Amino acid sequence: MKADITQPIVIIDDSYEDVEIITHILTELGVGHPLVHLPSGAATRRYIQNRGNDREGARPAFILLDLNLPVVHGYDLLSEIRRSDWGRTVPVLILSTSNNPKDVERCSASGANSFFTKPVDFDKQRAMLAVICDYWLKYAEAPLSA
């Protein structure tokens, strides 16, 4: 089934500037899904927990995960999401500044759906996000539940 409009897009990223840009681009692109910003590992862990209790509403349409976070590393959050009851099948897309092959390898092995390098250039970033949203919101069939 295709993503429901009530399903949020979750952005895990400690950079408020990046999130602001992403939010701007998604709005510009006309994405109507609610956006959830988790700025830290702790916030993410709370979210993972509460999703189990269904306190955070519908399951995410997809998660944008930044690898380089303070205190915890993105991989660990990825694994934790994959281990949770609800997060086993949620699309998790890695957004990272560098394309270190080791990171790509490791994320893919830990169950990431895809790996993107954040372009420095604004226009390229916009183009990339447009493709992601088209793909995951309009075309891809996602499992309804875990």
Place this chain on the structure above:
Amino acid sequence: MDQETKTAQSIETPVTAANVDLGNCDRELIQYSGAIQPHGVLLVLHEPELRILQASANAAAVFGLSMENLLTSDAEALLGALNTRQLRKRLGSTHLDGSPVHLLRLDVRNEQRFHVFGHRIDGVLILELEMAGDAAAETLDLYSELRMAISRLQATASLDQFMNLAVEQIREFTGFDRVMAYRFLEDGSGDVTAESLKPGLQPYLGLRYPASDIPLPARRLFSLSWVRHLPDVHYEPIPIVPATNPMTNGPLDLTYAFTRSLSVMYTDYLKNMGAQATLVITILKKGALWGLISCMNHERPVHVPYETRMACEFLGHMISLLMDSKEDIGNYRIKLKVAAAWNQIAEYMVREKDFRDGLTNHEPSILTNMDAGGAAVIAKGEVRLLGTTPSAEQVLSLAAWVATQAETVFSTDRLSSLYPPAEAFKHAAAGVMGIRLARNTADMILWFRPELCQTVNWAGNPEKPVEVSSEGDIVKLSPRRSFELWKQSVGGRSASWESWELDAVGDLRRSIVEVVLQRAEEVSLLNRQLEQSNIELDSFAYMAAHDLKEPLRGINSFSGLLRSASTQQDPKSQKHLETIQTLTQRMDALIDSLLKYSKVGQLGLQFLPVDLNTILERVVQTTKTRLDEGDVAVRIPRPLPMASCDAQCVEEVLQNLITNAAKYNDKPERWIEIGYQEKHPVTYFVRDNGIGIDPQHAEQVFHIFRRLHARHEFGGGSGAGLTITRRMLQRHGGRIWFDSSPGEGSTFYFTLGPEDR
């Protein structure tokens, strides 16, 4: 000099005084001479009753008895009750199983004074009576003379001085016509190194005596007894009566009897030399026989009394002890100098990158202060020469030979006898001393000494130590009669290396090994640190890229936001926002290049056989658009060979060079040629007919971010391409360089392996 020897019993016919000649004298059973010299009286007694068993024929006259009476009497009858009691007391308390021991002084019939010596052998007691001098007066004089002599000897400054004084002193105290210091050389021959003689005598100083003059068994004997004396070379032997020892039914063993009659070979030798009486004092150095002090009287016989002989023996001890320190003092100053030089060299070695520079490039060098004509340092297959040496090739071959032979420290003063090729360079290196720096390589340091064309002055012809004379039908050998100077020149040898010199270079070896080991440790520590810092640099590059890019992305994005949000803004502001975005893009490209450059050092390269044509084809394919756009013809005159290299790196290298060649070209008809030259190693090239490079910028093109053209010209670029290319080739052990004529084109050459050496 002294030819008397004694060896183990021969299985052939025993050789005794009756049938000895020079051909068999080394087997002469001198202990069975059956006679004594006339300055003594010998008695053989049976213990415990001290009955007389045998006596020298002169005993009868001394004791005023007939021989028959004497041979049936006992000690008490000859010596008197008092002396016999004293004798028994001494016999009970003294160890007598070796050299004769002084037992008592004896006045015989109130006329003659004797010293009595005793020793036991084959179950009998042998007493030797020797005439005494005027002892009471002499002892006192001797004591003060000895004390004076010793303090004067102590004051000498060199071994030569010491020896000259020693022979003078001994002549003064013994009254001999001639006193010589005689030093044994390695081959058994000996030199007269100091001499004191009565005016008018022919000097023997500087003469050398062949080894056969003092055979090995004799030298062994010298190290056992300090003083040996022959009062009269022309003596008449006094027979011992009866000839057979009644206890053993064999000849009397006179091994230890100091009054024993000597080998006729020895006495003849001395007669031929013109000696009438001799006294020989043994000199030991560190317990080993060093030489002799040999005293001779030419004009008349002389009997040196026991007291004086004791003083001579004491002096022999003192000379042996003092000489050791004198010889050391002689070398002390130069040793200090050499040690100081080694210290300085050690500092130079620490300071220099290559320890060899510390050995050879400064003053003092390893040659300074060493008594050598030249020196060579052989390490890592290279030779460095100082002073007069054989050629580098000769030194290398010599080192290779030494490496198969020698211990860590070695020397020879006659190299060509061990290593025949050395004959060719004996003028520079007849002798060599060396230290090896490692056990399993030919790394070593050598010092050379030139050939010394010495003249040896032999005392008579050394080839003919015997003379043949015929008496009727009997051919007889006798010691040579002529001691006329016999000159012989000796080649192929250098001056000998002294033990202190070997010790000194041994010290240098230890300090070199220490420096080299320490250096190796430092290098391995640096390597570990470097490895660590490379790993850190790798992760640093990623972190830096991440941390630099985040703000950069922000700047770019917000400028983009501003541009799209405020379309009504004036065109100037629009232009400025666009510039900000362009700048951030360029900075992004620079960060990427830096990242890429730092990664080249980290890459784990895989060296496999690679078909370069496949790679080239792929590169041409990927750059096709660019090549087509610029209308660039690619020429590959012949297929490239196989190469052992990392395929990914080489692809990147070709990509860079081909892109550059296509980029920097302003001609209407453009072409690129890719080929190779069959050299060692194979040299590849990428040639173009482009804009060329001014030779004054030759090095700059390889510097990171260094651009020779305006940014917008020739399609731009980060300015890191050639830097990355060069680093990749360096990782292969290869290099890159170019030929260029500005305006006509450039050829970039590269290799994928190290240069042949």
